[in-house]
Amino acid sequence: MINAFTVVLLGFLIICAICTCFSKNFLTSVIIFMSYSVIMSILWMVLESPDLAITEAAVGAGVTSVLFFVTLKKIHAMNDQKNEDNIAPLDEKEKDRSADM
Amino acid sequence: MSKIRSDYEKTLWRKIVRFVNGEKDFFDEQSGFDVESEELESRKHNNFFEETEWKKKKVQITELIEERSEETDRRAIKLYEKFYRLFAVITCVAIIAILLATVTNLPDYGDASNPANNEVSKKYIEDGIKDTGAVNIVAGMILDYRAFDTLGESHVLFIAAVCVMILLKIDPDSEKGKRFINLENDRAYEPKNDPILAWATRILVPLIITFGIYIIVNGHLSPGGGFSGGAIIGAGLILYLNAFGFKKTERFFTQKTFSVVSVSALLFYSVSKTYAFFTGANGLHSFISKGTPGDILSSGLILPLNICVGAVVACTMYSFYGMFRKGGL
Amino acid sequence: MQAVIDYISSNLFEGVAIILFGIGFTTLFLHPNLIKKIMGLNIMDSSVYLFLAAKGYVFGRKAPIVVDGITEMESYINPIPTGLVLTGIVVSVSVTAVMLALTIRLYWRYHTLEMDEIMQIIRKEGK
Numbered sequence: 137m138i139n140a141f142t143v144v145l146l147g148f149l150i151i152c153a154i155c156t157c158f159s160k161n162f163l164t165s166v167i168i169f170m171s172y173s174v175i176m177s178i179l180w181m182v183l184e185s186p187d188l189a190i191t192e193a194a195v196g197a198g199v200t201s202v203l204f205f206v207t208l209k210k211i212h213a214m215n216d217q218k219n220e221d222n223i224a225p226l227d228e229k230e231k232d233r234s235a236d237m
Numbered sequence: 238m239s240k241i242r243s244d245y246e247k248t249l250w251r252k253i254v255r256f257v258n259g260e261k262d263f264f265d266e267q268s269g270f271d272v273e274s275e276e277l278e279s280r281k282h283n284n285f286f287e288e289t290e291w292k293k294k295k296v297q298i299t300e301l302i303e304e305r306s307e308e309t310d311r312r313a314i315k316l317y318e319k320f321y322r323l324f325a326v327i328t329c330v331a332i333i334a335i336l337l338a339t340v341t342n343l344p345d346y347g348d349a350s351n352p353a354n355n356e357v358s359k360k361y362i363e364d365g366i367k368d369t370g371a372v373n374i375v376a377g378m379i380l381d382y383r384a385f386d387t388l389g390e391s392h393v394l395f396i397a398a399v400c401v402m403i404l405l406k407i408d409p410d411s412e413k414g415k416r417f418i419n420l421e422n423d424r425a426y427e428p429k430n431d432p433i434l435a436w437a438t439r440i441l442v443p444l445i446i447t448f449g450i451y452i453i454v455n456g457h458l459s460p461g462g463g464f465s466g467g468a469i470i471g472a473g474l475i476l477y478l479n480a481f482g483f484k485k486t487e488r489f490f491t492q493k494t495f496s497v498v499s500v501s502a503l504l505f506y507s508v509s510k511t512y513a514f515f516t517g518a519n520g521l522h523s524f525i526s527k528g529t530p531g532d533i534l535s536s537g538l539i540l541p542l543n544i545c546v547g548a549v550v551a552c553t554m555y556s557f558y559g560m561f562r563k564g565g566l
Numbered sequence: 567m568q569a570v571i572d573y574i575s576s577n578l579f580e581g582v583a584i585i586l587f588g589i590g591f592t593t594l595f596l597h598p599n600l601i602k603k604i605m606g607l608n609i610m611d612s613s614v615y616l617f618l619a620a621k622g623y624v625f626g627r628k629a630p631i632v633v634d635g636i637t638e639m640e641s642y643i644n645p646i647p648t649g650l651v652l653t654g655i656v657v658s659v660s661v662t663a664v665m666l667a668l669t670i671r672l673y674w675r676y677h678t679l680e681m682d683e684i685m686q687i688i689r690k691e692g693k
Contacts, residue, residue, distance in 0.1 A: 138346075138578055146582045153586050153609050157593040162601060169605055176612055183579075183619045184629045185648045186460030187375050188655070190452065194468035195659050199554050200608070202475060203659075206561040207601065207666045211673045298677055301690055325596055333588035340580045341573060347625035349640075354624065358644045362630065363637050374630035374642065379649045390653050397660030404667040460631065464656045530632070550656065557663045561670070 142182055148175050162213045166204045173197040370527030370536035371457035379462075380539045380546075384510050387542075391506065391549045395499055398553045398560075407564030417564075431480075438480035445473035453547040457536045463543040467550025474555045483563060490555065492566045499552050502545040509538055579620035586613035600669050600679045604662060611658045615651045622647035 152172040159165040173196030180189040245251055344351045361378055371377035379387050408414040446469075452459075453466035478486050528535030559566040573581070586609055593606030622644035630645040669679065676684050 138575060143574075143578070146578065149582060150585055150589070153589045156605055156609065157589060157597065157602065165602070165605065169608070172609070173612075176616070179616065180619065183623045184627070184643050185619055185622075185651075186629055186631075187373075187462065187465065187648055188615075188619065188651055190461050190465040191468065191652060191655050194465050194472060195655055196612070198472040199468060199475070199557070200659050200662055202472075203557060203561060203663055203666055204601070204605075206558065207670060210561065210670050211601075211679060213601075295677060298683070298687065301683075301687055322596070326592070329588060329592040329595065332591065333584060336584045336587070337581060340577050340584055343577060343580060343621075345576045346579055346620060347623055349624050351621065351624070353621050353647070354639075354644050358646050359639045361645055362639050362642050366632050366637055372632045374632065374645045375648050375652070378645055379652060383649065386653065390657060393657055394660050397664050400664050401667045404664075404671055460629070462652075464652060468656075468659075553660070561663075561666070 142179075145175055145179055145182070149179070162208050166201055166208065169204070170197050170201040173200070366530050369539065370530050371539050372530050372536075373457055373459060373462075376457045376462050376539060376543070377536070380457075380542045381537075384513070384542065387546065388503075388506055388510060391503060391546055394549055394553045395503060398495075398499070398556045401557055401560045405560045405564050409565060414564075434480045438476055442473050442477050445476070446470055449473060449547075449551070453543055454533065454540070456543040457539045458531065458533070463546025464550055466543075467547035468554055470547065470551040471554025471558075474551065475558045478555075478558065478562075483559075487566075490566065495552050495556050495566055499549050502548040506542060506545045509541065513538065579623075580617055583613045583617035583620065586610075586616070598681045600672065600681065603681075604665050604669070607665075608658065608662060611654070615654055618647040618651055 149172065152168055152175060155168045156165045156172060159168065173192060176196065177189045177192040180186070180192055361382065362374060365374045365377045366372065369377035369381040371381070407417055449466045449469035451466075452461035452469060453463055456462035456466065474486070474490070527537050530536070534540070556566055590606045590608070590610030590613060594603050594610065597603055597606065624643050627641060627643045630642040630648065632642075672684065673679055676687055678684060678687075
């Protein structure tokens, strides 16, 4: 009675959960967590609960992930050594632009 | 001069005043008479805002970590840690195995004779449209039969927003707060007024907010309701904030807006449901008409309650983001 | 083999929910980093919701929105788990926000989010 589509979605769900827990980079794991929420919201549609699908898509994939992103920014987990080198010239460029204005 | 001052500090009235102001414990006799030294102490404690202190702290912490790694060189501790990890993994796997074995004894998935489909859900489905007037049975359930549950949940959201405010609020007028905002200003590294983001936001945000309002207002007719619509509006506001910065959003959303909107929505919810409670919840005569099921203006109190819940959720989501981002709205 | 197929066809959703619960539980208890712990708790949350919603589903029935005035129990799925889970999802996001705020405060104080290091610092400072 369970069709192949559902089985594939459930498989993806487990893979996403495992990848979220085992990935070394925080940014990667937050993005995988986002895709986990999206798959979950499709599964709510399979389970005939459209209310939950809309809520999960807005809350799980939207707001929670955004909060995680901001937290990563606050704890300086997103800038590794390579990115910090890239930031400096960008900052100078910004100064130039504001000087022009 | 200093003698008079210390005498004044010792008086009972002064102690009460300081207790009310939260400066010092009323029953703690030993410490805290000396104002200057206490201030110094607190400054020393809270000085992690300063950059030099940050660096000092970092060095201290790396030293501590190095000490720790020396400590863990000892074989007994290493063995203990290994054993602990192994034991924890075995426990987790055992719990999963037991639960998986238990699942086989549950009634089958999708079976109509499942004991969950008992007389309670029968009552909700068969009498729902007559009792509440809502076409969407879930909306009728959570906002009419179980409205007090939803009231408690809206309060949970409000309390969570207040907690985040207590934890992350930074006073922008004080010296310390200004320095901290400068130190933590992550918007300095971002490209400001990015034209692609700005134009995408100009096109998308009206659509997103209209969709959110549609979901809230149609909560009793179609899937959705206050929670999902409020979250969508909050996400739209967050996108707007990201594109145009705090200066633009402060024109329409400040701390005051947040408190006025949330508190008035919660008050309206409480008052209207108290009315329903005193007139006998459901089944008794009520002067609020149910209307014809299927109309926008129908189903009694469900539409205004949906709007209240949506307002609370949208304000909460936006205030979470503002607090995390800047330490203020 | 037949037993496995029977298991999958009878209780697939519940089994997956339990496995997700286990993954989240293991992360919550074994990962040293606080952000990963919070993610594990979120996965545990949604696995419980999946379990509840799967228990309310019945084959061949539709979502609980009245169409054409039909109000028989045989046409719609059980609405109670949907209502419970709707409440739970929104509470879980506020819990996540409070936990992340606490995490940021911990970072301001200790400059690290590894649980072992924080415990080590607390022990050193307590002496």
